Amino acid sequence: xxxxxxxLGAPAGWANEKAGGGAGGYTxxxxxxxxxxxxxxxxxxxxxxKGATPEFGVTVAERMPFVRHELILLLSSQHSEEITTVEGxxxxxxxxxxxxxxxxxxxxxxxxxxxxFETFIVQ
Numbered sequence: 001x002x003x004x005x006x007x008l009g010a011p012a013g014w015a016n017e018k019a020g021g022g023a024g025g026y027t028x029x030x031x032x033x034x035x036x037x038x039x040x041x042x043x044x045x046x047x048x049x050k051g052a053t054p055e056f057g058v059t060v061a062e063r064m065p066f067v068r069h070e071l072i073l074l075l076s077s078q079h080s081e082e083i084t085t086v087e088g089x090x091x092x093x094x095x096x097x098x099x100x101x102x103x104x105x106x107x108x109x110x111x112x113x114x115x116x117f118e119t120f121i122v123q
Contacts, residue, residue: 006114026050034076043081044121050114066103074099
């Protein structure tokens with residue numbers, strides 16, 4: 001019971017690492033909804049990220065405001081016609097990885113090793 005109380009009070013992302021993670025676990029990032037370039041359409045996306053080290057989830061939780069800021073800037077700079085193709089989504093995943101690593105101030109071999117879309121809606 002104490003573990004449940006501890007996890008419920010933990011920062012977002014940190015609980016995922018402690019509950020199942022380490023280097024083999026994924027950290028979920030709260031969903032984003034942003035206007036796309038032009039303002040007529042929006043993107044709603046949720047992602048999970050995998051880190052290279054067991055401490056990764058704690059690092060992400062501590063820097064979450066910076067992570068969200070970088071992701072909002074990146075996602076809101078997209079054009080719908082570019083990100084609705086499979087190739088566009090794959091390229092966006094690479095850009096997301098770079099943006100998160102920038103926000104947490106880690107390079108690829110220490111930071112994010114994988115980004116997965118959980119939801120992806122353009123309207």
